[in-house]
Amino acid sequence: MNHHSPNHNQRLLLRLLSWIIIFAVSALTFFLGMKASLVNFSGSVSDLIVVDDDQEDFLRRINESSNNLEQLVLMVRGKNLLSLEGIKVLREITSDLSGLECLDSVTSIANLKIPRAQPFTMSNSENKRRMGICYALQHAEQTYLKVGSKVPKELIFKKGQWPTFPQFNTNDMKRALYYIDNFSVWEALPETVTEMQSFTEDVNNQVYLRNFISPDGTHAAILLAVKPQWVAGLKVVKPLETAMEKLRNRYGQTYSVVLAGNLLLQDEMKKNIALDTNTFIIAGLLLALASFWLAYRTVRGVVLPLLALIVSEVWVLGIMGCLGLHLNIVLYIVPIFILAVGSSATIHVISHFYSNISKGQDKITASVNSVRMLFLPICSASTTTAFGLAALTLSSVKGLNTFVLLTVAGLGIITILSLLFIPALNILLPEPRDRQDHKFISDRRWKPFISFLTHASIPVWILFIILGIIAGRGIFMIDTDNDLTKLLDRNSEVLKISDDVSRNLAGTTLMTLVLESVPGWAVKKDFLEKLSLLQSRLEESDKIDKTTSLADIFKLTNFLASKGNPDSRGRLPAFQYQINSHMQLFSSMEGVEGYKAFGEALRNLLTNFASDDFSTAKILIRSNLTSLKEMNTETRRTIELVREILGPHVKPRIIGGIVDVNKAVEKILFGQTQGVVLALATIFLLMLLLFFSTKIAIICILPNIFPILFFYGSLGLFAIGLDLSAGLVACVAIGIAVDDTIHFMTELKRQLEKTYDTEKAIVETEKIVGSPIILTKIVLAVLFGILVFSRFPVMANLGWLQAGTMVTCLLCNLVLLPALLARVRLISVWDILKGLNFDPTQAVVFKGMSKFAIKVFLSMGKLEDFKEGDIVMETGSPGDSMHIIIEGTARVDYHDALNRCTRSFNLSSGQVFGEIALLSRKIRKSTVKATGELKTIAITKEFFKNAEAFHPRICNRFLINVIENLSERLIGTDADCKGAEGS
Structure with missing residues (x-):
């Protein structure tokens, strides 16, 4: 290659351009540095949830929303919470928490207005007897019985509409309301032992047990619905922590209070992300500094690449600040990516500069020629990596699209700083006094090494093929899973509390099993019996703690209608007309002044478990599921049980926040697979354009396949598993693997223009890019090795795996690629x-x-x-x-x-x-x-x-x-x- 030496005017122009570049970079760094200070840490997973138009329509049809309020569970533990003292404590805690601005509602057995099962009799000046909802339900049933066959007693259902009830000639159904007054529910909490016994009986049913109180009465749940504006940024955590501290100080001797829920898990992740990110950036820069010093032993060789890395981090974080983004479980990988890719590009630039200096070129000529030599490989490597990452956007996950946007922006930033900023600094800095090329591997060592590979190419192929087969076997052993709790410390107090809540009450993972069929089907007696059986079978799993459905509601109304007869507890009404009469009683309340609010509340209760036309029934599931694999296992089991118990005409579907997150993770993992294919396809096309040889293009793909095989094979062989973190970190590894191949092949192309001796061209190529490639991989292996100290167990596993992948990339590009090229005609x-x-x-x-x-x-x-x-x-x-x-x-x-x-x-x-x-x-x-x-x-x-x-x-x-x-x-x-x- 003929080196270009600028003339006097060109040198003046280059100095001027260098000052402009440095001024522009400095000004932009100052501006983005201010914006970077706005970036915070977040444990939110909301960006991973994808709700498309079809799902929105489905949720509307079943009276659900994609914006349901986030819930937390406050668990109170005491000797006996179903006592006069215990219920008083629950009422006080419920009242205190209701005053918090961040909460939309606070619900416990102390404020639920639980229906009375025992008749309550009193006399007043009008001599009226009002004996509670149990008599009202009983009267409604008798109304249906009295009309005999004169009036049809079946309900009429139409799609999308509330059912039409029978029209009786008398006001008997409305007359049933006479029995309902404030004594129908527990407006005031029990004040005597006798009342407490009645209250205990009334909460002893499937609607309240484990949802609000443990069967032995030692644990109670207070459900906290958080206002949406307090969910963003996890702002709700701080006021709740203050409130919890006050409660512990007040009741700490007798009652313990703990808080559990998804938001607390996210807050724990947020803290870990903050600690990890700060540690990685600081430790990464220090290790990069040490590596640069060992490689170059000059101030220029250390300061320039380190400065470029710092500026690139500031720019990316500044862009995040401008966009109002925070570092969450996806985006916190971006700074690691910038350090990795930035280290690779800057090392090549500095190495080429010193190589040109050692050939007698001055600083300006060396800077210009290093840019000319590296423009194609650096731009090609960035483009190839960008294409691979772009495939992840096919998942349509907002959070992942943001990750791709920032990483591609980071690639552009690294390219600009490497090809403009560092050369500009080299031009303006004094001439290097040390004219050595600073290669830590002597040029004379490459010829015997390449000669050995040329003669031993077939054994090298066989060795890599054997290793590839072993790694390929590991791929088939990969356990695809995602468990956000693995992003927490193994001894996390938050996880222990969640397990405690799940064990004593019910898990904090909420899901809904939606069952679709024809209108009116959900309130048929035979279906309700099957629904109850389905719930029992579902709860046989140790992953499902509690299920609640329409069947439980009608079991409660049947118990109330029997005036609290113990034999009717947990049983559905014996006849269809009883179910119909209970529904009509509740509907009648809405049209009578004084009962309207009560009737609307009951109707809302029913529609929590069914659609308006009762074509859809819902089972609310509280579980301790966090793992994608376990979720998929339980989903398959649930679908099979639905088919077995309810028949093929029922269409089941499971919804919930954890389900949406895991679906998004599955899309991400699928998109990441597409990213691998697209990255390999891009490098194939690039090599095809360089050499106009399909054979050479295929050969260049092989060194990039082996690191991928190693990475994924190790996930299976060492039982690490493929999850969200592994998938995203794999994208980084693939991008870096491609980078070295492009640098090698681009330089080889230049050398082949000088000589038609393939072996000689490979030797000369190694003399130029061999040392930078080795240094790059050593630095990257050390940088990724920092992940071993991550607070996230899954990231700690990936730390050593990534370091191993970097070593594999090095061996593939320095050993396998030359061995393959030695047997192929490279000259067109x-x-x-x-x-x-x-x-x-x-x-x-x-x-x-x-x-x-x-x-x-x-x-x-x-x-x-x-x-x-x-x-x-x-x-x-x-x-x-x-x-x-x-x-x-x-x-x-x-x-x-x-x-x-x-x-x-x-x-x-x-x-x-x-x-x-x-x-x-x-x-x-x-x-x-x-x-x-x-x-x-x-x-x-x-x-x-x-x-x-x-x-x-x-x-x-x-x-x-x-x-x-x-x-x-x-x-x-x-x-x-x-x-x-x-x-």
């Missing part, structure tokens, strides 16, 4: 023609064809050498090829039937011979002999088959030129013959 015909000073565009057979078309066409040709006197083709031989002379001369002798030479003429550079026999498929009638050293391009039948298949337009243009050339020769021959006859 076009490259050789340039060295021979032969211009194919001047040859008649390439007339009217572009350089690109000629290059593509010649890439499929074969170069042949002949010595003086060699027979190139002989009379009587089959016409299986034609030749284009690129250097030397040849003589053509035509023979008659008696093999006598009848005519001869000479051929020189650019001329063609053998085309007539090739195109006519006849035996040859002439002999061609080399009259000196002869080089030709041989074009065979197979050549035309390939050209016609892949490049038909180019092939047609070439054939037209051959035919035109042949026609001109025939016309010339005919003229010669006529001239001979005339003489």
